[in-house]
Amino acid sequence: MMSVTDTLSRAERKRAELRRDIIDASFSCFAEQGYHGTGIADIATRLGIGHGTFYRYFENKRDIIDHVLDDLVARIVGSLVTDNAPDAADSLDEYRRQVERISDALTAILLDDPRIPRLLLFEATGIDADLTQRLFGLLDTAAELTGGYLKHGVDRGYLRENLDIEGTAQAINGMILAAVVRSLRGHDKEDVDSVAAAIRSLMFDGIKSPE
Amino acid sequence: MMSVTDTLSRAERKRAELRRDIIDASFSCFAEQGYHGTGIADIATRLGIGHGTFYRYFENKRDIIDHVLDDLVARIVGSLVTDNAPDAADSLDEYRRQVERISDALTAILLDDPRIPRLLLFEATGIDADLTQRLFGLLDTAAELTGGYLKHGVDRGYLRENLDIEGTAQAINGMILAAVVRSLRGHDKEDVDSVAAAIRSLMFDGIKSPE
Amino acid sequence: MMSVTDTLSRAERKRAELRRDIIDASFSCFAEQGYHGTGIADIATRLGIGHGTFYRYFENKRDIIDHVLDDLVARIVGSLVTDNAPDAADSLDEYRRQVERISDALTAILLDDPRIPRLLLFEATGIDADLTQRLFGLLDTAAELTGGYLKHGVDRGYLRENLDIEGTAQAINGMILAAVVRSLRGHDKEDVDSVAAAIRSLMFDGIKSPE
Amino acid sequence: MMSVTDTLSRAERKRAELRRDIIDASFSCFAEQGYHGTGIADIATRLGIGHGTFYRYFENKRDIIDHVLDDLVARIVGSLVTDNAPDAADSLDEYRRQVERISDALTAILLDDPRIPRLLLFEATGIDADLTQRLFGLLDTAAELTGGYLKHGVDRGYLRENLDIEGTAQAINGMILAAVVRSLRGHDKEDVDSVAAAIRSLMFDGIKSPE
């Protein structure tokens, strides 16, 4: 016979599991049919649970998307952070390789499941002022992250001393966004890779012809 | 007494005027409350007309947003095309100045009415597969436009011979998008200008330190 | 130059003409799309007039159907009354022929334009208590008409003395209705004629086998 | 405490009950105010339920009338079939009595609730091409039923050998219809009975005077 704590923790585990499942199902529904096109019933049906159950785990329809976002961000950040400390590069070449690594990791995660960018860029917008603010916050975080790399490069001397770190970080992230959007259009890996290459080329060499 | 043609054209003028007003009011509503947050009644009320009147001018709610977009695109294109033929620049310096002019024009129109980018980037997404395709189409057009400038530069020799025109065009547009998004966050002109400057700097000089 | 009365009467003539046209167009619309399926605009469009004009000739949508019915009844009665005075038959044979004539006339008018029975039996019902009463009135009139023939036959001695004139008249009209309904089902003349023959056979000979 | 099956069957029972109630209420509303005059809200209000509940049980407004008809047909058929097998009569006298029994049963059910014929003949028409077809189908079924009796009589020899069974069946049903319509006009039982008697008289003896 099991102890009370075991039983409890089992119940808790099940509860946490279902919570996860609801988040995942919501993610799928939102990404595929849009936030407004998704009903609570759709989410519940996908899981084979009663739709009343949804409300035992989340406040309301608006509530769930926050958690879906949390989850996505965690996934993306997790896959990027590995082996990519901002201070890992000590020379332009190392930075180049680092950028390539990050680029590949991003490409991998986004191409792996296009519903991720789809949800972030298309379905999570226009729902709510609060949510919009949150998306802006994500952009900020991303810009800070990128800025961190740039700052390190400037400090180390392999990036331009007069680099406007913040502005450049935003510009770079914009280019990444462009590549992500492109990946959404059904283009295959090569297409995205070529844009990624163009971006790196632009970053490191600019566009002007060498005199 | 007026002639028949005058009367006709007066009625037509009134009709065209109201049509315009409905488009404008819809634009405002959609930009402020979102597409799903806007009811036909809201649009009508804003104009002080009966909501039935709306349906004399547009098929349905879905219909109007197409026209709002048409209108926006026309406005933006109109303000950009002036004095900015893709083949107007014959040297890097001229191109630099051209880019600056375009940048200023964009900044002007977007800062002038932040609801424009807000509608385009946040409220027009996630409504419809058709509409999404249309937005993609706009991105394509923009990329072609940018690509045209780049190609001219390569042909003239002031841009890198080996430039991946298409990819670079997309990257550049991504940066512009980033600036636009930044303009949405309540930053004032200086902020946006500084990002614009960083973009230009990145474009022309890249980020690496001159050896 | 014309005199005032001429002008007026011309105007009046035109007015009466349009009134007729509206009735006809309404008949067509109601018969084809049903009363509820027909909008005032449909009627006006069919005539190429403004739909506001409708209201200069008729009170409202409900009003017009009364006039459409008036028109139909006049048409049917007109085509039946000719050569079919209730007292025209003096023997069973003459009555038989008279019944056949009436039967043919009815068949002719109803098969000629199936929209007539369609409107009367399907589209004019269920609109209004008043209209229903009016349809009942038409049935009464028809029963009285039929009853007139029967009474004459009884008086003349070629129909059963103990005939329940009123009840039988209704029964006969019911059979006519059945034939009319049958004509509505896309059956051709032969079908309807065969039912008409069965009706006459039933009327004159009953169904039982001669002992 | 109840077992699971009990609970389930209780819920199912409640559900079936409400479904029935909605059909009944719809029947009442349609019969009293007409199909187009009835709103879903009317039906719901009559039952004291929310109008959203209606849509848990039926697809849409058009859907319910089919079920109302199903119900009516079942009721009518049920009350007729009893003790009235088409092959129960072996002589004219027996057939006469059978006809009388059927006549009485019909009279009973229709006079009992005049809304039944009212709905069938007045409110169910002109709604829909599909529904019209269905009504025609009912007429067909009725004609086949009547035809069955006739055929049996011809086979047994107590009805005319040369009887046009199909046509006569339709004629007879037309007379029944006439009686039903009469019953709708607020006439009491005697009136209807007298028409029924006239019909039987016509059926068996025809109208002509015995020579």
Added chain:
DNA sequence: CATGAATGAGCCTTCATTCAT
């Protein structure tokens, strides 16, 4: 705790009718 029946606010859309031109 899970369920799903019930609810009603809310929204889009139609169309008969009015009335200024």
Added chain:
DNA sequence: TATGAATGAAGGCTCATTCAT
């Protein structure tokens, strides 16, 4: 007089949310 622009009552339907079981 003819017109059609404007109107808003009316109604069908959806779906997020609640709550009794």
